[in-house]
Amino acid sequence: MSILTLNNVHKHFGETPIICGVNLNIEEGERHAIIGPNGAGKSTLFHLISGKYPVTEGTISLRGQAIQNLPPYEIARRGLARSFQVTNIFPRLSVFENIRCGLLWKMGYGYSFWNLLGRQHDLNTAAHGILDQIGLSQRADYPAGELAYAQQRALELGIAIASGAEVIMLDEPVAGMSHSEAENAVALIRRVTEGKTLIMVEHDMSIVFGIADRISVLVYGELIACDTPSNIRSSEKVQEAYLGTVTADE
């Protein structure tokens, strides 16, 4: 069953088309990677799905419900969480508070100003559980802004999974990491997205081919291929696009 469906999605910034008619079906439990050269519109596509930008045309549906042009918090509440290409955490809150904030909505606290956080046993246990999962328990009381880069990325992932979302979207989760850090990060991603649907944008091909069930190739705002890693690897069209030949223009 497909959990996320994009139907003829267009996005223009003024006159400039960035995404031109993307159709994409993502199956439940699938690990899907979106690759493509710089400026292909991968991040824009993420922003459209997660509600940061409105779409110009087309529909996006999550579990059959249309979500295009909803505000991000509505989409998040329906079970879609994401991370960002640039680290996007709450720098002055402690690491623990970052995770706890990520949990609040799912656990039904809403905008409550009558519950005291310190007394919410389940909430705090859940937050500590996630800290354990992402390996930041020792850092629980640190201000998040003072963590090392790789730890901040792990925290970012933790905030995303805290929401309990079924669809997790990661935008270049290992960018800027050293080789060993990236390896750890990939292992972490595998572990915490177990049983969930994962959509990721990534430049590092070894990671993409290692983790994805299916790969979509986005070039100049169009999906030129969507297939299994081995088929993508052997596809001539993809090779061309990646070697920088401007063939996707016609």
Place this chain on the structure above:
Amino acid sequence: MKKILTKSLVWIGYLAVLLLLPQFFDSILAVSLFNQMAIAIVFALSYNMLLGQGGMLSFGHAVYFGLGGFLAVHALLLIEFETVYFSIVYIPLLAGLVGLLAALFIGSFSTRKAGTVFAMISLGIGELLAASSLIFVSFFGGEAGVSGDRTYGPPLFGVEFFQGIEIYYLAAAWVFVATLFMYLFTQTPAGRMANAVRDNPERAEFIGYSARRVRYISFCASGFFAGIAGGLYALNYEFVTEETLNAVTSGRVLLMAYIGGLGYFIGPILGAVILTLMNSLLSNYTDLWMLYLGILFLLTVLFLPKGFAGFIMMHRVAWLQRRIRKLVLPYLATAIPAMVFMATCVLMLELSHIEDESISVLNMELSASSSSTWLGLLLIASTSMLVTRRTLPALREAWESANHVADEPESKS
């Protein structure tokens, strides 16, 4: 368990200080000062809900304070003319509700964005209301303001609120309750999300929260508590004018919160106490007190960006490591010349202010017209400043060694 105990002790201590202060200083002047502090504490804490906790810089927070004050004084009038009949102890709550109502309305459009947009709207609303208060004379009383009398209400346990001290205990009770509730608010989901939205509104939206809604809730709570402060103000002075809701009052509360320290719950309390003291004590001694207030603000922004509370918290690690004593001498070495420098500057300012008279300091007549006075003062000022600067590196070194924490082994990730 230990944490809860410490926390309760802090609150009991706070209540004890509030209640016992007038036992030690019971002059009329002192009690009126405590009243002003009490009002300022609630007002400054409510302001910090916006700026410190929620990241909303407001230039018009006096609107809610002033509206609360005006409503309270009208309530006093209604009691006086026997339209309604209830004890004045509830008036701050009514004033708070008016603040809340105003915030519900104004916040509905002003909290859409934080940052410059919010600041400009708050400034505009503040000016708008200050101007209308001079136009709508029947409610705001024009330039003369509105006055009432707090002694007409039914006595509470025989207390009729004739004296300042009686109002002080009423205010102290309200201050304690308001402080407690404002603190508890920071511990709720809405309060914590306010911090999250302050830090990163975009991320907050992607974890299911509308940044605007989160700001709106803080904004309304803040308006409510500012209204309570306004109600206390009206009960204390029995007289409310346009000044309570204009930009001067808005500016003052910003200064209090900032000088005290935005990042800490206790900061605005410190700021309210310090500024009230400066306001009323300093103004008895010198006409230049506004200038000194401005200088204090500048120095805080430049050298203590986290305010007085932040300055105190800078020594937490040294305190925990029991090394605070090692800082005493370096601090004295810097503070003594620094104080000499400041005192000399103050003297020069005062001398130039009074012009052709003279000031006697330490049994010396200093004449403003003699050039030797000026030369001497300049010499002292420059020497003391040089000495201060010389001692700074040693102080910094001492501070760093006192605050140094050896890395725990597991921290090397």
